[in-house]
Amino acid sequence: MFNYQNYFKNIIQGIKSEGRYRVFIDILRKSRNFPNASWFEEGKSVPEDITVWCSNDYLGMGQHRKVLDAMKEALEKCGAGSGGTRNISGTTHYHVELEKELALLHAKEAALLFTSGYISNEATLSTLASSLKGCIVFSDELNHSSMIQGIRSSGATKVIFKHNDIDDLNYKIKKYDKNIPKIIAFESVYSMDGDIAPIKGISSIAKENNALTYLDEVHAVGMYGYQGGGISEELNIKNEIDIIEGTLAKAYGVMGGYITGSKYLVDTIRSYSSGFIFTTSLPPTIVAGGLASVKYLKKSGEERKKHKHIVNFLKRKLLEEDIPIIDNPSHIVPVQIGDPVLCKRASDLLLSKYKLYVQPINYPTVPKGTERLRITPTPLHTEDMVNNLVESLKKVWKNLNIGNIAA
Numbered sequence: 001m002f003n004y005q006n007y008f009k010n011i012i013q014g015i016k017s018e019g020r021y022r023v024f025i026d027i028l029r030k031s032r033n034f035p036n037a038s039w040f041e042e043g044k045s046v047p048e049d050i051t052v053w054c055s056n057d058y059l060g061m062g063q064h065r066k067v068l069d070a071m072k073e074a075l076e077k078c079g080a081g082s083g084g085t086r087n088i089s090g091t092t093h094y095h096v097e098l099e100k101e102l103a104l105l106h107a108k109e110a111a112l113l114f115t116s117g118y119i120s121n122e123a124t125l126s127t128l129a130s131s132l133k134g135c136i137v138f139s140d141e142l143n144h145s146s147m148i149q150g151i152r153s154s155g156a157t158k159v160i161f162k163h164n165d166i167d168d169l170n171y172k173i174k175k176y177d178k179n180i181p182k183i184i185a186f187e188s189v190y191s192m193d194g195d196i197a198p199i200k201g202i203s204s205i206a207k208e209n210n211a212l213t214y215l216d217e218v219h220a221v222g223m224y225g226y227q228g229g230g231i232s233e234e235l236n237i238k239n240e241i242d243i244i245e246g247t248l249a250k251a252y253g254v255m256g257g258y259i260t261g262s263k264y265l266v267d268t269i270r271s272y273s274s275g276f277i278f279t280t281s282l283p284p285t286i287v288a289g290g291l292a293s294v295k296y297l298k299k300s301g302e303e304r305k306k307h308k309h310i311v312n313f314l315k316r317k318l319l320e321e322d323i324p325i326i327d328n329p330s331h332i333v334p335v336q337i338g339d340p341v342l343c344k345r346a347s348d349l350l351l352s353k354y355k356l357y358v359q360p361i362n363y364p365t366v367p368k369g370t371e372r373l374r375i376t377p378t379p380l381h382t383e384d385m386v387n388n389l390v391e392s393l394k395k396v397w398k399n400l401n402i403g404n405i406a407a
C-alpha cells in the first residue's frame with residue numbers, strides 16, 4: 001500500500017541533503033526599537049536581542065507612529081474584521097479612500113485592492129490574459145512567482161524573454177501579428193539582484209507592437225519617485241505603463257496588494273477575477289494603516305533620503321572590505337556566496353555569535369549556485385550598526401573561509 005508519510009519524509013530528506021531546508025527564525029519585532037527584535041532560539045527559554053538586516057519593511061513604516069495611530073483608531077471605530085467580501089458588506093470607507101489614493105499616486109483612473117501583492121499579480125494576470133482571447137504574454141525570465149502563476153493559470157501562450165533584455169523582447173514580439181493582443185509583464189526593481197528594468201525601452205517596444213504593459217513595482221513603491229510612486233514616477237513615465245502593481249506590505253510596512261490602470265480595465269478585473277471576488281476583504285485596521293503610510297510617504301521624502309545614504313554607506317564599506325556584492329542601482333544589497341550550505345552557515349553564525357539576522361536566500365527563490373545573503377538596510381540602521389555588520393561579516397568570512405578576502 002502507498003505510504004504517504006514515507007513519501008513526504010523522502011521529499012524533506014531530499015531538500016535537506018541539498019542543504020536548502022528552510023528554517024524560519026522565530027522573532028518579535030520591537031515597536032519603539034526598530035530594527036531590533038527578540039529572537040526565540042529553539043530550546044532556549046529566554047529570548048535574545050538581535051538586529052534585523054533582512055526586513056522588507058524597508059523604511060520602518062510598519063512601526064511608524066502615524067501608521068500605528070491610524071490602525072488603533074480604525075480598530076476602535078470599526079472593530080476587527082471587514083465582515084465580508086468586497087461585494088457583500090466588506091467595502092469599508094477605508095478601502096474606497098485607499099483605492100482613490102493609489103490611483104492618484106500612479107496617475108491612473110482606477111485602483112483595485114487585493115489581500116496581498118501575490119494575489120494582485122496572480123489574480124490580475126490570470127484574468128487579464130484569459131479575458132483577452134488569443135492573447136500572448138511576454139514575461140521576463142526572472143519574474144516573481146506570483147506573476148508566473150497568474151500567467152500559467154490564464155492558459156494564455158507565454159513567451160519568456162531574457163532578463164531585462166530589450167533586444168530579445170523585440171526579436172520575439174516582432175514574430176507576432178500586430179492584431180494579436182499582447183501583454184508584457186515585468187518588474188521595475190528585481191528583488192533578489194536589485195537591478196532595474198529598462199522600463200522606457202520596454203514601453204516603446206510595447207507601443208510599436210500595440211501591447212499592454214504590466215509593471216510590478218512592489219520593491220519600488222514608497223521608495224522611489226518624489227511621492228513614492230516607484231521607478232515609473234522617478235523616470236516620469238507613469239503614463240506610459242498600462243498597469244502598475246504594488247504592495248502595501250514592503251516599504252509601506254503593512255499588508256495588501258493592488259493594481260492601478262484605466263477605468264474599464266480595472267473594472268474588468270473587479271468583475272471577473274476570482275482571487276478578488278471570492279475572498280473576505282482586508283480588515284479596516286490594515287487598510288487604514290496602509291492609507292496612512294501611503295499618504296505620509298507621499299509628503300515626506302526624509303525616509304527615502306536617509307535610506308539612500310545608509311544603503312550607499314553599506315555598499316561602500318562592503319566593497320572596501322572585498323566582500324562581493326551584486327552591483328546594482330537600488331537599495332538591495334545582495335552578498336554573494338554561491339553555495340547553499342555555506343550560505344546557511346554564514347547566516348547561522350551571524351545570528352548566534354553576532355546577533356545579526358540576515359536570512360540565507362536559496363533555491364527556489366534564486367537559481368542554484370547563486371545563494372546569497374540579501375541585506376536590506378533601513379533609515380533606522382545607523383552608521384555604527386553598519387560598521388558592526390561589516391566587521392562581523394569579515395569575521396564570518398574568515399571563519400568559514402568564504403572567498404579569500406584580505407584579513
Ligand SMILES: *Cc1c(COP(=O)(O)O)cnc(C)c1O
Pocket residue numbers: 116117118119121144146187191216218219247248249250256257
Ligand atoms: C513580495 C513580492 C510580491 C508579493 O507581494 P506581497 O504583498 O508580499 O504578497 C510580488 N512581486 C514581487 C516582485 C515581490 O517581491
